Amino acid sequence: MQWKATGLPKLAGPGSCNGLRPSHEATSETIRKRATRGDELSDQAGDQIGDQALASVSDSEPFELRLAQTIAWCAPRANPTDAARSLRTEKHRPWVLETDRATTVRHVLAARASTDPAVRSAIPVRSIEELGSGRLLLYFPDANLADGAAEVETGGFFDVDNVPPWDTWIGLFRDESADISFVEYLVSWVPAEFVELVERGIYANPEDCILWLADSHVALAGTLRSRGLLR
Numbered sequence: 473m474q475w476k477a478t479g480l481p482k483l484a485g486p487g488s489c490n491g492l493r494p495s496h497e498a499t500s501e502t503i504r505k506r507a508t509r510g511d512e513l514s515d516q517a518g519d520q521i522g523d524q525a526l527a528s529v530s531d532s533e534p535f536e537l538r539l540a541q542t543i544a545w546c547a548p549r550a551n552p553t554d555a556a557r558s559l560r561t562e563k564h565r566p567w568v569l570e571t572d573r574a575t576t577v578r579h580v581l582a583a584r585a586s587t588d589p590a591v592r593s594a595i596p597v598r599s600i601e602e603l604g605s606g607r608l609l610l611y612f613p614d615a616n617l618a619d620g621a622a623e624v625e626t627g628g629f630f631d632v633d634n635v636p637p638w639d640t641w642i643g644l645f646r647d648e649s650a651d652i653s654f655v656e657y658l659v660s661w662v663p664a665e666f667v668e669l670v671e672r673g674i675y676a677n678p679e680d681c682i683l684w685l686a687d688s689h690v691a692l693a694g695t696l697r698s699r700g701l702l703r
Contacts (some may be wrong), residue, residue, distance in 0.1 A: 526695055528643030529656075530574035531581070535692075536596035536701070538581060538642045542661045543606065544594045545584050546639055550663035556628025559637035559663075563587075566638055573613065573656065577644045584639070600701055605664035608685035608702065611636055615653040615681035622673035622682060629666055630673050634682050636660045647690055659685065659692070 526535040551558035564583045570576040585591045597603065611634060622630040630636060640660040647655055662670050674682050685693050686702055696702035 526692065528574075528577075528645050528659075531578055531643055533581075534596060535643065535696075536598065537594065539608075539661060539701075540594040540597045540602070541581070541585060541591045542640060542642050543597070543603070544590045545588060546606075546661060546663050547604075548590075549639065550665045552665040552669070555626055555666065555669060559629075559639035561639055564638060573658075574644050577641055577658065580638050580641055581643070597701065600703060603661070603701075605667065607662050607667050607670075608642075608696075609636060609640075609660045609662050609670065610683055610685050610688055610690065611658040611660065612654050612656070612681045613658065614656060615679055617679045617681070619678060621676040621678065625676040626666075626669050626673040629669055630682065634673075634677060636662070636670075636682070645690070645692055650690075657690065 528535065528538070531538070546559055549558055549561075564580055564587075566576045566580055570579065613633075613635070616634050618633050620632045622634050623632050636658070637660075640662060642659045642661055644656060644658055647657070674684070685696070693702060
Protein backbone atom coordinates (compact mmCIF):
# COMPACT_ATOMS: atom_id res chain seq x y z
CA MET A 473 0.00 0.00 0.00
CA GLN A 474 1.32 3.45 -0.83
CA TRP A 475 0.58 6.55 1.21
CA LYS A 476 -0.72 9.51 -0.74
CA ALA A 477 0.45 13.05 -0.13
CA THR A 478 -1.78 14.73 2.43
CA GLY A 479 -1.40 18.24 1.18
CA LEU A 480 0.33 19.72 4.21
CA PRO A 481 0.54 23.51 4.05
CA LYS A 482 3.66 25.03 2.61
CA LEU A 483 6.41 26.22 4.89
CA ALA A 484 5.72 29.67 6.14
CA GLY A 485 9.35 30.64 6.47
CA PRO A 486 12.33 30.16 8.75
CA GLY A 487 11.48 28.80 12.18
CA SER A 488 8.09 27.45 11.17
CA CYS A 489 7.06 23.82 11.06
CA ASN A 490 4.89 23.23 8.00
CA GLY A 491 3.22 26.54 8.78
CA LEU A 492 1.77 25.13 12.03
CA ARG A 493 3.89 27.08 14.52
CA PRO A 494 2.55 30.57 15.24
CA SER A 495 4.79 33.58 15.03
CA HIS A 496 6.56 34.91 18.13
CA GLU A 497 4.18 37.87 18.24
CA ALA A 498 1.12 35.61 18.13
CA THR A 499 2.56 33.37 20.84
CA SER A 500 3.20 36.33 23.15
CA GLU A 501 -0.29 37.67 22.57
CA THR A 502 -1.82 34.27 23.31
CA ILE A 503 0.19 33.93 26.52
CA ARG A 504 -0.83 37.41 27.58
CA LYS A 505 -4.52 36.69 26.98
CA ARG A 506 -4.31 33.37 28.81
CA ALA A 507 -2.55 35.01 31.74
CA THR A 508 -5.19 37.74 31.89
CA ARG A 509 -7.95 35.16 31.75
CA GLY A 510 -6.21 33.15 34.43
CA ASP A 511 -6.06 36.22 36.68
CA GLU A 512 -9.76 36.85 36.11
CA LEU A 513 -10.63 33.26 36.98
CA SER A 514 -8.39 33.45 40.05
CA ASP A 515 -10.10 36.66 41.17
CA GLN A 516 -13.52 35.09 40.63
CA ALA A 517 -12.51 32.02 42.62
CA GLY A 518 -11.14 34.25 45.36
CA ASP A 519 -14.39 36.21 45.47
CA GLN A 520 -16.38 32.98 45.71
CA ILE A 521 -14.20 31.72 48.56
CA GLY A 522 -14.56 35.08 50.28
CA ASP A 523 -18.33 35.04 49.89
CA GLN A 524 -18.45 31.52 51.32
CA ALA A 525 -16.38 32.60 54.31
CA LEU A 526 -18.83 35.47 54.96
CA ALA A 527 -21.89 33.24 54.76
CA SER A 528 -23.19 32.37 58.19
CA VAL A 529 -25.17 29.20 58.80
CA SER A 530 -28.86 29.43 57.80
CA ASP A 531 -28.87 33.22 57.46
CA SER A 532 -29.53 34.95 54.15
CA GLU A 533 -28.37 38.40 55.29
CA PRO A 534 -24.78 39.46 54.49
CA PHE A 535 -22.21 39.65 57.27
CA GLU A 536 -21.66 43.40 56.82
CA LEU A 537 -25.35 44.09 57.42
CA ARG A 538 -25.58 41.83 60.47
CA LEU A 539 -22.51 43.58 61.87
CA ALA A 540 -24.09 47.01 61.32
CA GLN A 541 -27.31 45.86 62.98
CA THR A 542 -25.41 44.51 65.98
CA ILE A 543 -23.52 47.77 66.40
CA ALA A 544 -26.77 49.76 66.09
CA TRP A 545 -28.35 47.69 68.86
CA CYS A 546 -25.40 47.45 71.25
CA ALA A 547 -23.84 50.91 71.02
CA PRO A 548 -26.58 52.78 72.93
CA ARG A 549 -27.13 49.95 75.43
CA ALA A 550 -23.60 48.99 76.50
CA ASN A 551 -23.18 49.80 80.19
CA PRO A 552 -19.75 49.00 81.66
CA THR A 553 -21.21 49.06 85.18
CA ASP A 554 -23.55 46.18 84.29
CA ALA A 555 -21.51 43.74 82.23
CA ALA A 556 -23.78 40.79 82.98
CA ARG A 557 -27.14 42.31 81.98
CA SER A 558 -26.82 45.41 79.81
CA LEU A 559 -26.35 43.41 76.60
CA ARG A 560 -28.70 40.56 77.49
CA THR A 561 -32.10 41.96 76.58
CA GLU A 562 -34.53 39.73 78.41
CA LYS A 563 -37.23 39.67 75.71
CA HIS A 564 -34.61 38.38 73.24
CA ARG A 565 -33.34 35.63 75.51
CA PRO A 566 -32.52 32.57 73.33
CA TRP A 567 -34.88 29.64 73.68
CA VAL A 568 -32.89 26.70 75.03
CA LEU A 569 -34.99 24.13 73.16
CA GLU A 570 -34.47 25.50 69.65
CA THR A 571 -33.89 22.96 66.87
CA ASP A 572 -30.21 23.85 66.53
CA ARG A 573 -27.64 26.58 67.16
CA ALA A 574 -28.17 28.29 63.82
CA THR A 575 -31.89 28.64 64.49
CA THR A 576 -31.18 30.01 67.96
CA VAL A 577 -28.87 32.70 66.59
CA ARG A 578 -31.14 33.56 63.66
CA HIS A 579 -34.14 34.10 65.93
CA VAL A 580 -32.17 36.46 68.17
CA LEU A 581 -31.05 38.50 65.16
CA ALA A 582 -34.59 38.65 63.77
CA ALA A 583 -36.01 39.73 67.11
CA ARG A 584 -33.53 42.62 67.32
CA ALA A 585 -34.46 43.86 63.87
CA SER A 586 -38.18 43.61 64.55
CA THR A 587 -38.09 45.74 67.70
CA ASP A 588 -35.66 48.55 66.87
CA PRO A 589 -36.03 50.92 63.86
CA ALA A 590 -32.31 51.80 64.09
CA VAL A 591 -31.44 48.14 63.55
CA ARG A 592 -33.86 47.80 60.62
CA SER A 593 -32.44 50.90 58.91
CA ALA A 594 -28.78 49.99 59.49
CA ILE A 595 -26.51 50.22 56.44
CA PRO A 596 -23.92 47.45 55.85
CA VAL A 597 -20.52 48.26 57.34
CA ARG A 598 -17.97 49.21 54.66
CA SER A 599 -14.86 50.20 56.63
CA ILE A 600 -13.10 49.25 59.84
CA GLU A 601 -13.64 52.77 61.16
CA GLU A 602 -17.36 52.02 61.45
CA LEU A 603 -16.58 49.46 64.16
CA GLY A 604 -15.43 52.32 66.34
CA SER A 605 -13.10 50.95 68.98
CA GLY A 606 -15.16 47.76 69.27
CA ARG A 607 -13.71 44.37 68.33
CA LEU A 608 -14.91 41.12 66.78
CA LEU A 609 -14.91 38.07 69.04
CA LEU A 610 -15.07 34.32 68.36
CA TYR A 611 -16.66 31.67 70.55
CA PHE A 612 -16.22 27.95 69.83
CA PRO A 613 -19.08 26.19 71.69
CA ASP A 614 -17.73 22.67 71.14
CA ALA A 615 -14.43 23.59 72.78
CA ASN A 616 -16.11 24.97 75.90
CA LEU A 617 -15.32 23.33 79.25
CA ALA A 618 -17.75 25.45 81.31
CA ASP A 619 -15.06 26.20 83.88
CA GLY A 620 -16.52 29.63 84.76
CA ALA A 621 -13.16 31.42 84.89
CA ALA A 622 -14.06 33.98 82.21
CA GLU A 623 -17.44 34.57 83.85
CA VAL A 624 -15.82 35.48 87.14
CA GLU A 625 -13.06 37.56 85.53
CA THR A 626 -15.53 39.64 83.50
CA GLY A 627 -18.24 40.10 86.09
CA GLY A 628 -20.68 38.06 84.05
CA PHE A 629 -20.04 39.42 80.55
CA PHE A 630 -19.38 35.78 79.66
CA ASP A 631 -21.66 33.23 81.27
CA VAL A 632 -20.51 29.97 82.84
CA ASP A 633 -20.33 28.38 79.38
CA ASN A 634 -18.20 31.27 78.09
CA VAL A 635 -21.03 32.49 75.83
CA PRO A 636 -20.94 36.25 75.14
CA PRO A 637 -24.17 38.26 75.60
CA TRP A 638 -26.76 37.50 72.90
CA ASP A 639 -27.21 41.18 72.03
CA THR A 640 -23.65 41.08 70.63
CA TRP A 641 -24.19 38.10 68.32
CA ILE A 642 -23.58 38.56 64.57
CA GLY A 643 -23.82 35.03 63.22
CA LEU A 644 -22.89 31.37 63.49
CA PHE A 645 -20.21 30.13 61.10
CA ARG A 646 -18.78 26.76 60.16
CA ASP A 647 -15.36 25.57 58.95
CA GLU A 648 -15.54 21.90 58.02
CA SER A 649 -11.75 21.65 57.67
CA ALA A 650 -11.12 22.57 61.30
CA ASP A 651 -10.61 20.26 64.26
CA ILE A 652 -13.93 18.86 65.47
CA SER A 653 -14.00 21.15 68.51
CA PHE A 654 -13.56 24.24 66.34
CA VAL A 655 -15.82 23.56 63.34
CA GLU A 656 -18.63 25.86 64.49
CA TYR A 657 -18.06 29.30 65.92
CA LEU A 658 -20.14 32.28 66.96
CA VAL A 659 -19.02 35.78 65.94
CA SER A 660 -19.88 38.74 68.17
CA TRP A 661 -19.14 42.46 68.32
CA VAL A 662 -17.71 43.71 71.60
CA PRO A 663 -18.36 47.42 72.24
CA ALA A 664 -15.35 49.55 73.17
CA GLU A 665 -16.58 49.79 76.77
CA PHE A 666 -16.03 46.06 77.25
CA VAL A 667 -12.89 45.39 75.20
CA GLU A 668 -10.46 45.52 78.12
CA LEU A 669 -12.79 43.42 80.27
CA VAL A 670 -13.17 40.79 77.53
CA GLU A 671 -9.40 40.72 77.09
CA ARG A 672 -9.11 39.62 80.72
CA GLY A 673 -11.75 36.96 80.16
CA ILE A 674 -9.87 35.59 77.15
CA TYR A 675 -6.68 35.44 79.21
CA ALA A 676 -8.49 33.55 81.99
CA ASN A 677 -10.04 31.00 79.62
CA PRO A 678 -7.83 27.86 79.70
CA GLU A 679 -9.42 26.00 76.76
CA ASP A 680 -9.13 28.89 74.28
CA CYS A 681 -12.78 28.67 73.25
CA ILE A 682 -12.98 32.50 73.15
CA LEU A 683 -10.54 34.74 71.29
CA TRP A 684 -10.41 37.83 69.16
CA LEU A 685 -11.18 37.21 65.50
CA ALA A 686 -8.00 39.10 64.57
CA ASP A 687 -5.94 36.54 66.50
CA SER A 688 -7.52 33.53 64.80
CA HIS A 689 -6.86 31.60 61.60
CA VAL A 690 -10.46 31.11 60.48
CA ALA A 691 -11.28 31.88 56.84
CA LEU A 692 -13.55 34.71 57.89
CA ALA A 693 -10.59 36.65 59.29
CA GLY A 694 -8.73 36.62 55.98
CA THR A 695 -11.81 37.64 54.03
CA LEU A 696 -12.56 40.57 56.31
CA ARG A 697 -8.95 41.76 56.11
CA SER A 698 -9.12 41.70 52.33
CA ARG A 699 -12.22 43.89 52.53
CA GLY A 700 -10.73 46.36 54.98
CA LEU A 701 -12.91 45.30 57.91
CA LEU A 702 -10.23 43.73 60.11
CA ARG A 703 -6.64 44.58 61.02
